[in-house]
Amino acid sequence: MSSSAPDRSLQMTSTLTAAGDLVLDLATVQTPAPGPDEVLIQIEATPVNPSDLGVLLGPADPARARREGARTVIPLSPAALKAASRRLGHTLTIGNEGAGLVIAAGDQARDLLGRRVALLGGGMYAQHRLAKAADCLVLPEGTTAAEGAAAFVNPLTVLAMIETMRLEGHTALVHTAAASNLGQMLVKVCAEDQIPLVNVVRRPEQAELLRGLGAEHVCDSSAPGFDDDLRAAVAATAATLAFDAIGGGRIASQILAAMEAAATARMTDFSVYGSIERKQVYIYGVLDTGPTELLRNFGMTWNVGGWLMPPILMRLGPERAAQLRQRVLAGLKTVFASHYSREISLAELLEPEVLLASTRKATGEKLLINPTR
Numbered sequence: 001m002s003s004s005a006p007d008r009s010l011q012m013t014s015t016l017t018a019a020g021d022l023v024l025d026l027a028t029v030q031t032p033a034p035g036p037d038e039v040l041i042q043i044e045a046t047p048v049n050p051s052d053l054g055v056l057l058g059p060a061d062p063a064r065a066r067r068e069g070a071r072t073v074i075p076l077s078p079a080a081l082k083a084a085s086r087r088l089g090h091t092l093t094i095g096n097e098g099a100g101l102v103i104a105a106g107d108q109a110r111d112l113l114g115r116r117v118a119l120l121g122g123g124m125y126a127q128h129r130l131a132k133a134a135d136c137l138v139l140p141e142g143t144t145a146a147e148g149a150a151a152f153v154n155p156l157t158v159l160a161m162i163e164t165m166r167l168e169g170h171t172a173l174v175h176t177a178a179a180s181n182l183g184q185m186l187v188k189v190c191a192e193d194q195i196p197l198v199n200v201v202r203r204p205e206q207a208e209l210l211r212g213l214g215a216e217h218v219c220d221s222s223a224p225g226f227d228d229d230l231r232a233a234v235a236a237t238a239a240t241l242a243f244d245a246i247g248g249g250r251i252a253s254q255i256l257a258a259m260e261a262a263a264t265a266r267m268t269d270f271s272v273y274g275s276i277e278r279k280q281v282y283i284y285g286v287l288d289t290g291p292t293e294l295l296r297n298f299g300m301t302w303n304v305g306g307w308l309m310p311p312i313l314m315r316l317g318p319e320r321a322a323q324l325r326q327r328v329l330a331g332l333k334t335v336f337a338s339h340y341s342r343e344i345s346l347a348e349l350l351e352p353e354v355l356l357a358s359t360r361k362a363t364g365e366k367l368l369i370n371p372t373r
Contacts, residue, residue: 008028012125016088037109039133047153048358049096059084061077065356067350095369097152100129102116115138118136118139151329172195176242177245187213189335197237204222204223207220231257233258235265242282246287249288252292278303280302281304344367
């Protein structure tokens with residue numbers, strides 16, 4: 001084994017204590033040594049994704065965070081503590097994905113030594129991460145860690161959405177919170193693949209952003225004529241599948257109603273049960289944590305369900321999943337490029353004001369952690 005690793009390393013942890021506090025800390029741990037088929041990665045960049053915040057904070061309100069020495073402590077309300085009772089006493093590591101330099105390698109993985117790689121696998125909010133060589137995505141020469149840090153979650157979610165569309169026999173998509181980093185990628189991929197896409201945003205400036213990327217159908221939910229605009233866009237695209245990042249409120253219901261209006265307009269016969277065209281909304285995000293409200297004005301042939309990217313990749317099989325990863329690699333600096341508003345250190349994320357800022361659900365506010373800082 002070749003190695004230039006330090007003996008000790010920092011790892012971010014999140015623990016829910018019996019006292020009802022969520023404790024965030026930077027633990028000093030022994031730097032692991034790679035086995036024969038493993039590598040040790042010095043993490044240089046890891047993004048703050050909504051899924052990471054779900055593990056980091058759980059039900060805790062970051063507005064209540066306070067520093068206690070080197071730790072950050074967030075007291076939970078009784079209701080939040082009850083909801084998270086199964087997490088009591090568990091110390092979790094954070095961070096789904098990231099990129100960095102291979103600084104140590106086992107005998108079977110020497111060809112990765114000195115290479116920059118990306119990894120999906122948890123525990124990335126750390127200075128070092130042990131991984132199987134086979135799980136590493138080798139970044140092309142000239143690719144920075146920041147460019148490769150988000151090579152998995154958002155890009156593969158976009159491609160898995162399109163694969164889901166094809167698997168289920170749909171031909172067009174509706175996407176909410178569409179001005180997000182992920183949403184911008186989806187606009188570009190749908191343009192490449194000539195897939196009709198309806199983008200739902202929440203502010204006029206977001207609509208302009210997407211139109212600047214070439215999006216044809218953009219509907220602003222804050223506009224007075226939103227329902228009419230949505231129905232017109234769904235009719236124009238014949239979209240019968242939607243991916244909803246919002247979750248709460250009536251947006252799923254509004255999308256289903258627009259799909260039903262378009263479907264019944266294509267019918268030649270009347271039915272009290274509405275159209276028999278299948279209408280599907282998948283909820284994959286929780287920007288609104290309130291209840292999902294369905295008004296039931298969209299016939300009887302519809303489905304609303306949860307959706308995650310990993311099960312789709314498993315369904316596709318290793319060969320197709322590998323092809324999707326190669327497509328991501330080819331477009332890391334273009335179609336799948338991620339943009340960050342700020343680069344911070346591991347310790348900075350634990351500052352209460354930075355922690356609170358990381359939870360803001362605003363376009364263009366994505367943070368990147370550089371554990372080498």
